Amino acid sequence: xxxxxxxxxxxxxxxxxxxxxxxxxxxxxxxxxxxxxxxxxxxxxxxxxxxxxxxxxxxxxxxxxxxxxxxxxxxxxxxxxxxxxxxxxxxxxxxxxxxxxxxxxxxxxxxxxxxxxxxxxxxxxxxxxxxxxxxxxxxxxxxxxxxxxxxxxxxxxxxxxxxxxxxxxxxxxxxxxxxxxxxxxxxxxxxxxxxxxxxxxxxxxxxxxxxxxxxxxxxxxxxxxxxxxxxxxxxxxxxxxxxxxxxxxxxxxxxxxxxxxxxxxxxxxxxxxxxxxxxxxxxxxxxxxxxxxxxxxxxxxxxxxxxxxxxxxxxxxxxxxxxxxxxxxxxxxxxxxxxxxxxxxxxxxxxxxxxxxxxxxxxxxxxxxxxxxxxxxxxxxxxxxxxxxxxxxxxxxxxxxxxxxxxxxxxxxxxxxxxxxxxxxxxxxxxxxxxxxxxxxxxxxxxxxxxxxxxxxxxxxxxxxxxxx
Amino acid sequence: xxxxxxxxxxxxxxxxxxxxxxxxxxxxxxxxxxxxxxxxxxxxxxxxxxxxxxxxxxxxxxxxxxxxxxxxxxxxxxxxxxxxxxxxxxxxxxxxxxxxxxxxxxxxxxxxxxxxxxxxxxxxxxxxxxxxxxxxxxxxxxxxxxxxxxxxxxxxxxxxxxxxxxxxxxxxxxxxxxxxxxxxxxxxxxxxxxxx
Numbered sequence: 113x114x115x116x117x118x119x120x121x122x123x124x125x126x127x128x129x130x131x132x133x134x135x136x137x138x139x140x141x142x143x144x145x146x147x148x149x150x151x152x153x154x155x156x157x158x159x160x161x162x163x164x165x166x167x168x169x170x171x172x173x174x175x176x177x178x179x180x181x182x183x184x185x186x187x188x189x190x191x192x193x194x195x196x197x198x199x200x201x202x203x204x205x206x207x208x209x210x211x212x213x214x215x216x217x218x219x220x221x222x223x224x225x226x227x228x229x230x231x232x233x234x235x236x237x238x239x240x241x242x243x244x245x246x247x248x249x250x251x252x253x254x255x256x257x258x259x260x261x262x263x264x265x266x267x268x269x270x271x272x273x274x275x276x277x278x279x280x281x282x283x284x285x286x287x288x289x290x291x292x293x294x295x296x297x298x299x300x301x302x303x304x305x306x307x308x309x310x311x312x313x314x315x316x317x318x319x320x321x322x323x324x325x326x327x328x329x330x331x332x333x334x335x336x337x338x339x340x341x342x343x344x345x346x347x348x349x350x351x352x353x354x355x356x357x358x359x360x361x362x363x364x365x366x367x368x369x370x371x372x373x374x375x376x377x378x379x380x381x382x383x384x385x386x387x388x389x390x391x392x393x394x395x396x397x398x399x400x401x402x403x404x405x406x407x408x409x410x411x412x413x414x415x416x417x418x419x420x421x422x423x424x425x426x427x428x429x430x431x432x433x434x435x436x437x438x439x440x441x442x443x444x445x446x447x448x449x450x451x452x453x454x455x456x457x458x459x460x461x462x463x464x465x466x467x468x469x470x471x472x473x474x475x476x477x478x479x480x481x482x483x484x485x486x487x488x489x490x491x492x493x494x495x496x497x498x499x500x501x502x503x504x505x506x507x508x509x510x511x512x513x514x515x516x517x518x519x520x521x522x523x524x525x526x527x528x529x530x531x532x533x534x535x536x537x538x539x540x541x542x543x544x545x546x547x548x549x550x551x552x553x554x555x556x557x558x559x560x561x562x563x564x565x566x567x568x569x570x571x572x573x574x575x576x577x578x579x580x581x
Numbered sequence: 582x583x584x585x586x587x588x589x590x591x592x593x594x595x596x597x598x599x600x601x602x603x604x605x606x607x608x609x610x611x612x613x614x615x616x617x618x619x620x621x622x623x624x625x626x627x628x629x630x631x632x633x634x635x636x637x638x639x640x641x642x643x644x645x646x647x648x649x650x651x652x653x654x655x656x657x658x659x660x661x662x663x664x665x666x667x668x669x670x671x672x673x674x675x676x677x678x679x680x681x682x683x684x685x686x687x688x689x690x691x692x693x694x695x696x697x698x699x700x701x702x703x704x705x706x707x708x709x710x711x712x713x714x715x716x717x718x719x720x721x722x723x724x725x726x727x728x729x730x731x732x733x734x735x736x737x738x739x740x741x742x743x744x745x746x747x748x749x750x751x752x753x754x755x756x757x758x759x760x761x762x763x764x765x766x767x768x769x770x771x772x773x774x775x776x777x
Contacts (some may be wrong), residue, residue: 254622
């Protein structure tokens with residue numbers, strides 16, 4: 113009975129075989145639910161007449177039989193098999209453009225099981241199944257194409273706008289942002305992706321740029337010393353001066369962000385080549401694209417348009433490469449700021465269709481400013497990863513004041529701080545007056561201080577909430 | 582109350598999906614790497630929809646086996662039922678989108694890890710945790726995996742759990758280690774259809 117077709121025939125879904133039919137038929141009574149395509153019922157029933165095949169299966173089992181009919185949806189049979197497939201129970205279908213049928217049946221099954229095991233009626237279970245199958249058929253890949261529950265509800269609620277679902281940006285955004293894996297409820301990030309500042313320090317100390325690479329490896333060691341293998345820690349590190357540290361950090365459990373901006377550029381330029389896409393093509397999928405822009409709502413039109421265009425292109429390139437995107441905006445260096453400046457910038461980028469996975473924001477000084485920023489994010493993107501607070505070489509005291517306020521907001525997950533931790537150490541280490549061990553210890557102590565501060569501020573907020581409720 | 586809504590049992594693979602669309606598999610220049618295999622896909626899909634899902638399969642003791650395990654954990658799938666096979670490799674599948682009707686695929690499943698799934702891999706304690714067991718047809722194609730399927734299904738039934746079968750018929754997987762071939766295949770669905 114064995115050996116029904118050859119290696120090159122993986123795509124083939126049907127060859128009649130009495131032996132396979134006999135094998136399947138000996139098991140049919142063991143199941144409460146049996147699902148197959150028409151061809152799969154042909155093999156199970158031993159005939160290529162679908163109704164006759166279903167009837168033959170029915171002779172052997174009381175299972176609910178669900179026959180998948182491709183674009184025609186599916187029909188469920190609870191009891192006797194009627195004369196036509198259309199007389200079975202069915203759910204609404206979803207007319208979409210076929211892109212890739214592979215894995216669609218498994219997506220269908222997941223939807224069907226969701227309904228069946230949640231106790232819905234069969235038409236509802238078939239609706240879930242048809243929709244999951246439709247979403248799978250419209251995208252690349254099998255499992256990656258399947259919807260989250262929120263996505264499915266969104267799809268039902270909003271309906272089909274473009275039959276080529278993979279080109280429906282609103283739906284794709286819901287898919288992307290509700291199927292991310294690994295959660296980051298806390299972000300304690302040591303940022304040492306600085307390039308210009310460290311090159312200047314190396315120059316001042318009269319040492320080569322290679323020393324910067326070594327220094328960044330010490331920064332990684334300091335991070336790992338504090339993290340001690342626990343989740344919720346990360347680094348920002350570049351691939352030019354910090355390549356060794358960047359490579360070493362991958363797969364260790366750390367969150368890893370990697371910059372693309374040309375340091376200090378305004379108007380913004382990126383370091384990853386003219387088209388951005390090719391520059392991101394060789395990045396590991398678990399690196400996050402970090403883009404810093406000195407952007408202000410009062411910038412003149414030319415500056416604004418130029419910078420916005422680059423950010424939009426970079427955001428799309430990151431998404432196409434399957435990479436998360438962190439957008440850092442720093443208005444205070446280029447213009448006066450009020451409590452609503454950052455919120456205005458956030459709203460502007462959503463208008464442009466940029467949905468970052470993370471925002472990295474300046475340490476805002478008032479509760480009102482943080483509230484406005486968080487509100488602007490939540491209003492446009494309920495599924496965002498969150499916000500991290502940047503340091504800007506601020507004094508420890510000023511930074512802690514801002515972090516204390518920030519910790520009151522759910523959307524703010526932590527911080528990404530650099531120079532406040534490493535600036536002094538870097539100068540001394542590059543000048544040769546500080547040992548490797550001492551540099552690591554000092555940076556770890558400083559980083560740990562912020563981590564502890566953040567954790568306490570969060571815990572305090574939790575206590576206040578409990579007291580209030 | 583069972584701890585899991587669903588356990589699926591059977592194939593697991595790394596899908597290497599041609600990244601270019603509308604060309605022959607022969608001409609693909611790069612591949613995207615995804616979790617694959619019918620019951621594995623179902624477990625991921627169910628978990629995304631909020632069901633507590635687990636998977637019973639075997640993976641190789643190598644990078645691709647670890648990839649599957651890590652991705653499944655990330656997707657929220659319970660991996661307690663996954664056995665790491667010390668000798669066999671994780672299955673691979675190469676797939677492509679040729680056009681809107683043709684999707685060539687090659688199974689690299691000769692002596693693959695999931696086909697070593699056996700009765701001993703079926704832990705009655707794990708099956709007792711689920712409200713539903715779902716199996717697929719491919720694992721009925723070999724006596725060893727068939728015995729594992731039957732043990733799991735019978736345990737589930739004895740526990741009062743629901744049972745489901747997805748026929749998932751792949752003609753070229755119905756052979757002992759995919760041997761004994763006839764024909765070379767044309768890569769076109771239905772081209773070998775023999776109507777009665």
